Amino acid sequence: MTIYPAIDIFEGKAVRLTRGDYSQMTVYNNDPAAVALGFREAGAGAAHVVDLEGARDGAPKNFDIIRRITAESGLEVQVGGGIRTAGDVEKYLDAGVRRVILGTAAVSAPGFLSEMVDKYGGAIAVSADIKDSRVAIKGWTEQSEQDVYGFCRAVESAGVQTVICTDISKDGLLGGANTELYRELRAILSIRLIASGGVTTIGEIKALAEMGMDGAILGKALYTGAIKLADALLV
Secondary structure, eight states: OEEEEEEEEETTEEEEEETTEEEEEEEEESOHHHHHHHHHHTTOOEEEEEEHHHHHHTSOSOHHHHHHHHHHHOOEEEEESSOOSHHHHHHHHHTTOSEEEESHHHHHOHHHHHHHHHHHGGGEEEEEEEETTEEEETTTTEEEEEEHHHHHHHHHHTTOOEEEEEEGGGTTSOSOOOHHHHHHHHHHOOSEEEEESOOOSHHHHHHHHHTTOSEEEEOHHHHHTSSOHHHHTTO
């Protein structure tokens, strides 16, 4: 199972939100590229990067920083946040990003999702961000009518190879991941599944690995020291 240390970017800084609430934001570092280098030095091979301003506003806002993270860290970067056009996708892939994540666009423009998957294959992933069993969009500020299970089945049918699933109610609380949700999704989907939101202990990482999850994203637990990245990478 791949461990993805998370870097959420807002106004050029590495931050974390609580339950996706922009009013509950903690700044951890003014230089996200330095954070990425630290993850690399700890042994990470990949990173999960989100442009929070882009997710909220509907267009990439921190592209130059993300390009710098990709170039300087040598990590396999998967990136999401405000990616709504073919030009956005192409720009990130040209910058060396390993995987581009579509969230709002995957919900609101399934035709666009299919077009990008047909063109770029496994370089396109989908983010299923869950709030009260529904898929949230626009930087978690709005809730769609789609339930998580139907949505994930639909994107699998569209040829998507990787889904990142976040339980927003767990995100940033250090209260534990929604392992039951991931177990249910693993039972109905054959594509790559990456867990995100509330992963707090090494025991949870082991449980996710044992149930067949393909990856786990670690955020606040790393920044607060609840989990040491080097220990997580040993699972």
